[in-house]
Amino acid sequence: MSWLEKILPSITSVAKKNIPEGLWNKCPKCETTLYSQELKALNGVCPQCDYHMRLTARVRIDGFLDKQGQEEIAADLSAVDPLKFKDQKKYKDRYLQAQKTTHEKDALVVKTGTLNGIKVVVAAFEFKFMGGSMGSVVGEKFVRAAKISIKTNAPLICFSASGGARMQEGLFSLMQMSKTALMIKLLSDKKVPFISILTDPTMGGVSASFAMLGDVHIAEPNALIGFAGPRVVEQTVCESLPKGFQRSEFLLEKGAIDMIVHRSELRTQVHKILSAMTFNND
């Protein structure tokens, strides 16, 4: 107990109680304490060190689309546990728990709307939902998003944040890779733009399918992007990894992505690209 608490026990305890939870946030990188409202206005980017914090799917989409005319699609799809999968916990229980903590049905949210007036379809991963893993529901929602894009000629934009395929659905989840890749092929054949925005982290089956099939690949600063996780790679090669391995800046250097865009510039940049891509459309 500090000397102040000894003298004024009642005051400090009252003060503690009066601070509502979540009013302050700490930047995970520079550890600056930040006022939540301010951080929200900055889209989760630390004003001190520019660290891009992970966003929920909904905050992501709401901040990206124009405020008016957002409409969610395929909101009610949910998983059925085809394997009756069980490890230390049942998949069913993990799934219900994830739904409870995230208030989402599964790990992908899809909305139609506009970006500075251009009609678009936007999909965003909810990383907090079982690591943003892709199972049957995520795959199917992505397919439906792409189908709307094809039908309405509206560019598709996807914000990835995923550890990869959802192993609790076994081979069904692996097959979501070819299922989603097919949709990007159909989209591409129809010449409808697909912008893939890679956020922290985009790995495994998501990165090895539609996320790496964009007409343009945009990454947020310092996002982890790759096929195998860095720990697996380290164990395989038995040596320490190069500096910045699998980070956005590393991928840009290696030619895997087109650009790294600061979160505050995303709307402007994507709009600029889409304007050019849709310039000669009827």
Place this chain on the structure above:
Amino acid sequence: MNLDYLDFEQPIAELEEKIQALDNIKDKVDIVNEMKALKVKSGALTKKIFSSLSDWQISQLARHPKRLYTLDYIPHVFDEFTELHGDRTYGDDHAIIAGIATLDAQPVMFIGQQKGRTTQEKLKHNFGMPRPEGYRKALRLMKLAEKFSMPIVTFIDTPGAYPGVGAEERGQSEAIAKNLFEMSTLATPIISVIIGEGGSGGALAIGVADITMMFKYSIYSVISPEGCASILYKDTTKASLAAESLKLTSTHLKEEGLIDIIIDEPLGGIHRDPSQSKVLLKKALTQELNKIKQLSIKQLLQNRQEKLLSFGRFKD
């Protein structure tokens, strides 16, 4: 302990060793009857053990050290084979063997993953784990097949795509993704056979097919039992439990409609009768190829699309 046999095969190994020992002295003593009896016993024992294999035992058989690899099949399944090399950009990946082959007088483009048997071969073929240039070589040749109207036959046998620094630097994800993208609408028939281990995205990258076949004791999974155990149980020794949960055997996958055909294996698995296994594979391949050739390309592609879109189980 005989290292060419898995732990649950050891009783069979002991009997086989006895038969072999008797065989060596058969010219000196008359032991025909005794040998016959032992052979019957060995057959019955094998039948018994193989009638109730666990999914984990099947996973071990799929990776059996004596199981046949891609290169063991090529000379027996195809009449001719001309290997083609390289991705035209970076290098030639020996984890993937590819080239023009003739199956029952029909030219096909063959693409197969090769694990390697001796230490030297294993290193050369990188234990069957392809790098991006391997997948890009495969794609280059698949496009060639499309151009010259050759059906494509792929053999899958990989623990997974190689998780190395260079592989990541050269875009492992993009290489796999691009194959899925192109194969989904490639205008020529594609037949894939899982001959041993179908390891996740590394397998699927040459496995988007009109017909997917699996040898009976092969496995096809989103993650290896060991990988799954290490993530979900934080303990790789729980791989047997993970194998049961993952439903990675041919029987499970056929039931779910995720694969089309199971190719039977000789009693005791492929390694107990290699020549019979080669015949079974050739027969299954020829049969399916002749069937699928009857379809128009338009019909073929429509079927493929419907099939890919049908994968998945959910509540609407």
